[in-house]
Amino acid sequence: MTTQAIRKTRNPEQTRSDLLDAAYTEILESGYQAASLERILANTSVSKGALYHHFGTKRELGLAVIKEVIAPQLAARWFAPFTEHDDPLASLQRILEEKIRTADESVIRYGCPLNNLIQEMSPLDEEFRRGLQQILELWVEVMATALADGQQAQKVRADVAPKEVALFIVAAIEGCVGLGKNAQSVEAYQRCLRQLQLYVQSLAA
Amino acid sequence: MTTQAIRKTRNPEQTRSDLLDAAYTEILESGYQAASLERILANTSVSKGALYHHFGTKRELGLAVIKEVIAPQLAARWFAPFTEHDDPLASLQRILEEKIRTADESVIRYGCPLNNLIQEMSPLDEEFRRGLQQILELWVEVMATALADGQQAQKVRADVAPKEVALFIVAAIEGCVGLGKNAQSVEAYQRCLRQLQLYVQSLAA
DNA sequence: TTGACAAGATACCGCTTGGTCGGTATCTTT
DNA sequence: AAAGATACCGACCAAGCGGTATCTTGTCAA
Structure with a gap:
């Protein structure tokens, strides 16, 4: 009773x-x-x-967090802005500028939820890995498409390979967050993103 | 008994x-x-x-692994090659080429031990964070010094900021490993590093 | 109004975890 | 050879873990 x-x-x-x-x-x-x-x-x-x-199970809960919390969050913050204009580099610069401007302790403390889970779980659980990979692939695809469109519009250098560059940019972003997180330094994070901005700039036609 | x-x-x-x-x-x-x-x-x-x-304690063991296993391993694989020649970009290209060439499933499966621990532990344990940060700072410093020397020797563009670029390159490397790890794809890892090579190339005077 | 089912509550379980402790074997020193 | 320190052994422990079983209660269609 x-x-x-x-x-x-x-x-x-x-x-x-x-x-x-x-x-x-x-x-x-x-x-x-x-x-x-x-x-x-x-x-x-x-x-x-x-x-x-x-x-x-706990596992189901974790997978649901990936699909229903992390994926939409990243989509809103990183993917959506690309579909708005025809100059992908300008979009990207704007996103990065926004990230630099709004960078605060909370971002630096816990880093990127996607990257955290990748490093921890992808070798341990195939379904986790696939859930994360889906987000990653969408991100790269959105960016690659934007870059290709930018080439059509003569805004992006013709010799850049959209898919390859998009992959690299995503890698660089995750890297910047990771380093800022370990340095526990908003400034280091910002400096790192600034270099990424310079790189993005160098892609302009 | x-x-x-x-x-x-x-x-x-x-x-x-x-x-x-x-x-x-x-x-x-x-x-x-x-x-x-x-x-x-x-x-x-x-x-x-x-x-x-x-x-x-378990914690002491973990800290010892960072200082006595991971740090020397990274130093041997990533730092040492820089001190050998006076053209840092050539050194870096050689290192990256080597990484691309020898990339195999074991690297892709578990990723970079440094990056793994950063993402997992840096928000949770200050001493872990400091141990990892020490490695990171040394890495950046070695690369920055090499870049500055390269500028003296007119091999590196005068307008690159050595410390900033070194930070970014380290971030990009960790990012490439991380993406390759989640894609479980040696090829994705290699493609990502190839773009980093192109970036490094663009730093040449 | 009532029956059936979804939603929620709580006590409990087996297992693994990091850590402890009394003891023993080996090595070094004197 | 005696003694003291170092290295190592393995049974044991409390705490926390994810998960289960059994229960009550809210909801709503018939």
């Missing part, structure tokens, strides 16, 4: 979304493997029963 | 070094937090008592 501390009103979608948010934060702070379900529950005042009602 | 399975001959240095090697591998495969002491012991046939004789 148990007395239950019942939530007044039910709201399964809210519960699910609360769990995803808390899990996202916990994973960002501790990594996936070290993420504690107990801690996630404590931060949501959701019960373990509710958690396992919505997600079959 | 316990009967002990004694090692015929004592060899503390060997034991310590065995532990460091096994810990390095375990950390590379699982990350630091998920690294299991039991598994390390199983791979070394060293007893738990011996481990805790040489290292006070």
Whole structure:
């Protein structure tokens, strides 16, 4: 016989979304493997029963965080701006300028959630890897397409290989975040992105 | 009363070094937090008592791996080649060419031990962060010095800022490894490094 | 109004984890 | 040879982990 501390009103979608948010934060702070379900529950005042009602395993929760939290977040912050104009280099410069301007301690502290999970999980779990890879490929594709369009519009040098350069730029971005994170220095992060800006500039026709 | 399975001959240095090697591998495969002491012991046939004789805590073992295994390894593979010649860009191209040529599944599978630990540990443990930062700073410094020397010798464009560019190159390298790791694709890794080569080439006077 | 099911609660479980501790064997010193 | 320090052994421990079982309660269609 148990007395239950019942939530007044039910709201399964809210519960699910609360769990995803808390899990996202916990994973960002501790990594996936070290993420504690107990801690996630404590931060949501959701019960373990509710958690396992919505997600079959910790793994499922982690995969859902990738698909439903991280992917949309990156899409909004990095992909979307490209589709707005016909000069991809200008778009990219604007994005980078924005990142440099708004860089603060929170970005530098925990780094890029995508990159964090890549380094930790991609050798350990094939499904995690594929989820992350999907985001990465979309990112590269969006950028490559924009670069190719830019070539048509004579804004981008004809000798650049769009896919290759897009891949490199994504790599450089992740690298910059990573270095800034370890230096715990907003300034180092900004200096690194500035060099990337110079590189992007050199791609102009 | 316990009967002990004694090692015929004592060899503390060997034991310590065995532990460091096994810990390095375990950390590379699982990350630091998920690294299991039991598994390390199983791979070394060293007893738990011996481990805790040489290292006070798991943390000490991890820090020792950074200082005594990862740091020298990176120094040998990435720093040393710079001091050999007076044309830093040529040195760098040679290093990158070598990396592209010898890229194999093992590099792509587990990525860069330095980068892995950065993403996982730098927000969680200040001493880990400092140990990793020391390696990073040395790397950047070696490269920056080489670039500055290259400017003196008129081999490097006068308008490049050595420290900034060195930082960016290190970031780009880590980024390339990271992307290759998640793509599980030697080819993606190579393509990414090729773009870095083109960038390095553009620095020539 | 009621039956069926979704949603949520909580006590509990087996297992692994990093770490401890009393003890023993070997090596060095005197 | 005695003694003291160093190296090593392995049983044990508390805590935290992800996961399960069993229960109650809210919701809504029939």
